[in-house]
Amino acid sequence: MNTVEDIFSVLEEKFGAKRDTQDKWGVAAIVSAAYLHNAALFLKESAAIKFEMLVDIAGIDYLTYPNHEGPRFAVSYAFKSMSVPGARIRLKVLVGEADLKVPTISDLFANANWYEREVFDQFGIVFTGHPDLRRLLNHVEFVGHPLRKDYPAQKRQWLSTNDYLLPALEKRLEDLGYRVVQRSKEVGTNDNEYLEGSIKE
Amino acid sequence: MTAEADKPNIITASLDFLVNWGRTNSLWPFPYGTACCAIEFMSTEVGRYDLSRIGSEYVRFTPRQSDVLLVAGTITYKQAPILKRIYEQMAEPRWVIAMGACACSGGFYDCYCTVPGIDHIIPVDVYIGGCPSRPEAFFDAMFDLQKKIKDESYMKQRAERVKDQLEMIKAKTAEAKAAAKDFAREKVVDIKDFMTSKEQELVKKAQFWKE
Numbered sequence: 001m002n003t004v005e006d007i008f009s010v011l012e013e014k015f016g017a018k019r020d021t022q023d024k025w026g027v028a029a030i031v032s033a034a035y036l037h038n039a040a041l042f043l044k045e046s047a048a049i050k051f052e053m054l055v056d057i058a059g060i061d062y063l064t065y066p067n068h069e070g071p072r073f074a075v076s077y078a079f080k081s082m083s084v085p086g087a088r089i090r091l092k093v094l095v096g097e098a099d100l101k102v103p104t105i106s107d108l109f110a111n112a113n114w115y116e117r118e119v120f121d122q123f124g125i126v127f128t129g130h131p132d133l134r135r136l137l138n139h140v141e142f143v144g145h146p147l148r149k150d151y152p153a154q155k156r157q158w159l160s161t162n163d164y165l166l167p168a169l170e171k172r173l174e175d176l177g178y179r180v181v182q183r184s185k186e187v188g189t190n191d192n193e194y195l196e197g198s199i200k201e
Numbered sequence: 202m203t204a205e206a207d208k209p210n211i212i213t214a215s216l217d218f219l220v221n222w223g224r225t226n227s228l229w230p231f232p233y234g235t236a237c238c239a240i241e242f243m244s245t246e247v248g249r250y251d252l253s254r255i256g257s258e259y260v261r262f263t264p265r266q267s268d269v270l271l272v273a274g275t276i277t278y279k280q281a282p283i284l285k286r287i288y289e290q291m292a293e294p295r296w297v298i299a300m301g302a303c304a305c306s307g308g309f310y311d312c313y314c315t316v317p318g319i320d321h322i323i324p325v326d327v328y329i330g331g332c333p334s335r336p337e338a339f340f341d342a343m344f345d346l347q348k349k350i351k352d353e354s355y356m357k358q359r360a361e362r363v364k365d366q367l368e369m370i371k372a373k374t375a376e377a378k379a380a381a382k383d384f385a386r387e388k389v390v391d392i393k394d395f396m397t398s399k400e401q402e403l404v405k406k407a408q409f410w411k412e
Contacts, residue, residue: 138314139279146313153312162282 004087007047015039020092028076028090033102036077036093040105043079049087051079054105057115059123063149071096073125077105095125104130122147220355224268224294225347226256231267231291233284236274238301238333245336255343264290269346270323273333275303276316288323294358296350298342299325302332 008029011017015035020028031039043051055078062068073095081087093102104127106113116127117136124145127133135142139159144151170180230252232242246252246260261267264287276284288297299319302308305328307317319325326349327342334342 137279151313155313156317157278157313159278159282162279162286 004049004089007043007049007089010042010047011039014042017091020090023090027088028092030092030094033093033095036091037103037105037108039091040077040079040108043089043091044108049081049084051087051089052082053080054078054109054112054115055080055088057112057119059119059125059147061123061147061149070094073097073100073123075102075119075125100125101128102126103128106130121145124148217354217356221351221353225350228255228257228269228296228343228346228350229259229261229267230257230269230271230298231261231264231287232271232273233287234271234273235276235280236301236303236333238273238304241333241336242271242273242300242339245339250336250340252340252343255340255347257343264288265292267291268295270295270297271300272297272304272319273300275308275310276319276322277314278316279314281316281322284319285322294353296326296346297323298327298329298346300329300339300342301334302330305330308332 004027008017008019011029011031012019015031015038017029017031017035017039019026020030056076058076058078060074060076062070062072062074071094075093075095077091077093079089079091095102102125104112104116106116106127107129113131114136116130117132117134119125120127120130120133121135121137122145138146139157141159142157144155146153174180232239234240234242244250246257257269264270268291270288270291272284288295297319299305303310303315304319307315311317316322327346329338329342331338
């Protein structure tokens, strides 16, 4: 009989994980950043209950958290099993302010790509090895990371021009082996043209 | 039939009245829907409430063919330049309706990402409250807009619009007149000189023959 508890004991043995005592449901384990990728691979492919689905990646800022000791940030990964319905596990990686780096798991779970971009955007945590780590929700001219507790929530930042995504798109397509045969006049890559009609302050 | 059509058919009306009548009864909206207000607009547009009763027959999905920009929903800072650009693409005359609390004031999104009212970006003619607004409120706003349009004067706006041009033309005309005057004065001086020299020559000749 394999239960989630068994998997926790394996995680503790192999990957040096610790049970998160603060977790209300008792399904969270704290792993170090170095073991994260292997732990995720283990959960996905070789665990007794396979956790094939990555439900969410969440960033946490403990700056104003009461009675908190330890690193300021954490990244929480929620996994769900498709074969055994209801089986869930969360992995938590603690990230100190000095070294905001976590290895990416976007090579294991495709949806982790955008989750990690979001966490990078909102908390400034850098995912090493990520193929395309750009801001996801906020605009390109945004300075700072708004979900950090020390970002003033009402501080607004204007965007002067809309994101011009065509060059990036073309580059991505060219990397895939496509090539630009012809551009229509409307989408000319003249910088001045698309800057017209934008908000300038 | 041809005889009927050949007869002179004339209606006399002031131009402002005629233009406003046309504009008032064919307001084509451009729905810039980003949130639940857009859903409410859909129910305003179709069957039960039927916006086409007041002439807003078509919802045009291009800014170049529409008269009313209907901003229905939350506008974020990432979207602000896009909205601004859409507004600038619309041809005159154009009006803007801010529908719902979010478009009017940012609503309850008092945060880093939401524009606190679209009047920070573009001028707004009519505001509608509500979260989201009822279709009745939308109709009320359309009637308000129609009233506003009926008050507008096409000729005055036109005069405003061509004021710069008119001033430029006046200035150019004055310049040209001055240049022509200068030219004429020079000519006159030249001719006078020519005449005096001729006279002197004649006098000399007469003296020569006397002698």
